[in-house]
Amino acid sequence: MSFVEIETASQPECWRRAAELAQTRTDALPATGERIAVVGCGTSFYMAQAYAALREASGQGESDAFAASEFPFGRGYDRVVALTRSGTTTEVLELLDRLRGDTRTVAITADPNTPVMTSADDVVVLDFADEQSVVQTRFATTLLTLLRAHLGLHTDAVVRDAETALTEPLPEGLLDCAQFTFLGRGWTAGLANEAALKMKEASLSWTEAYPAMEYRHGPISIATTNTATWMFGSAPEGLAEQVLATGARWVESDLDPLAELVRVQRLAIARAAARGLDPDNPRHLTRSVVLADA
Numbered sequence: 001m002s003f004v005e006i007e008t009a010s011q012p013e014c015w016r017r018a019a020e021l022a023q024t025r026t027d028a029l030p031a032t033g034e035r036i037a038v039v040g041c042g043t044s045f046y047m048a049q050a051y052a053a054l055r056e057a058s059g060q061g062e063s064d065a066f067a068a069s070e071f072p073f074g075r076g077y078d079r080v081v082a083l084t085r086s087g088t089t090t091e092v093l094e095l096l097d098r099l100r101g102d103t104r105t106v107a108i109t110a111d112p113n114t115p116v117m118t119s120a121d122d123v124v125v126l127d128f129a130d131e132q133s134v135v136q137t138r139f140a141t142t143l144l145t146l147l148r149a150h151l152g153l154h155t156d157a158v159v160r161d162a163e164t165a166l167t168e169p170l171p172e173g174l175l176d177c178a179q180f181t182f183l184g185r186g187w188t189a190g191l192a193n194e195a196a197l198k199m200k201e202a203s204l205s206w207t208e209a210y211p212a213m214e215y216r217h218g219p220i221s222i223a224t225t226n227t228a229t230w231m232f233g234s235a236p237e238g239l240a241e242q243v244l245a246t247g248a249r250w251v252e253s254d255l256d257p258l259a260e261l262v263r264v265q266r267l268a269i270a271r272a273a274a275r276g277l278d279p280d281n282p283r284h285l286t287r288s289v290v291l292a293d294a
Helices: 003-009 011-022 043-057 090-099 138-150 156-167 188-203 239-245 257-274
Strands: 036-040 063-067 079-084 104-109 122-125 179-184 207-211 227-231 249-251
Touching: 003 011, 003 257, 011 138, 011 156, 036 043, 036 090, 043 063, 043 079, 043 138, 043 188, 079 090, 090 104, 104 138, 138 156, 138 257, 156 257, 179 188, 188 207, 188 257, 227 239, 239 249
Parallel strands: 036 063, 036 079, 079 104, 104 122, 179 207, 179 227, 227 249
Antiparallel strands: none
8 A cells, every 4th residue: 555545544533633632732723813824835725725714704813825935924913824744845934934023923744853843933743644645635634623623613523524535435437537626615615726736746637626606607618528526515506517517527425525635535546546656756746845045
C-alpha cells in the first residue's frame, strides 16, 4: 500500500483525536467575536476557505481567507490563523514574520520541529496527523475537524460518515471519466476546490471547481457523457436534473461534506493506480514549497 492509502484510511481516528484536542486548546484558537483572517497555501488555503465560511456563517465573527502570498496588510485583524502542514512554507513564514508584534497569530502544523514553532504567537500541533505522502489527505481534514469542533460544529456522526466513506464502493464509472467538476456552497466551496486539487495532484485528472450556483453560468457547457459533476452538500434546486440532461454523471450523497471529501481522495488514489502513477510523489511537487531566495 502507498503511504497516502494508509493515511487516508486513518482519518476517522485522527478526527476523534482532533475533536478532543479542540477542547484543550481554546486559548490558542480564535475567540467568538474576533475578526480573523485564515491563511495557507495549496490545500491549506482551501481548508482556510472552508473554515472562514463556517465561522462567519455560525455568527462567531468576521472571517476572511487568503492565500498567504495575497494577504492584505492594510486590513486590521484581531488574529491571523496560519495553516501549514510542513511548518516550512516560505510564504507563510514571511507573513508571520511581518505580523510579529502587530497582530496575534496562531499556526496549526503537523511538525513540531520546524521554524513555524517560533514564528507564531501560538501553535497547535497535530503531529498524529502528519503524513509521509506529498499529497495531503488526513492533515487537511484533521485540522478542519479541530476547527469545526472548536466552533461547536463537529459531532460523532461526522466520524461515522468518514468510516462509511472509506468502506462503501465508489460510484460506478468514475474511473473512466475524462473530466470532473466539483461544486460547493458556503463552506463546502472550499472542499470542492480541495477535491479538484486532490484529483489533479494524485492522478493528473482534468478537474475544475466552482460555487454551485455559478455552474450554470458557463462551466456546464463542458458537461457531456464522459464527465462527472460532483456536489458537496445540498445542490441548488434543479441543478442535478440539468446536469443529467447533458449526459454527464451527477454525484452527491447524504454524507457529511468532509466525509465526502474522503470519497474523492479514494477516487484520486484509485485513478492514480489505474494510470500507473505514484500518488505519494506527484510530478513537479514537493512536501513544502521553500523558496531559495526568500
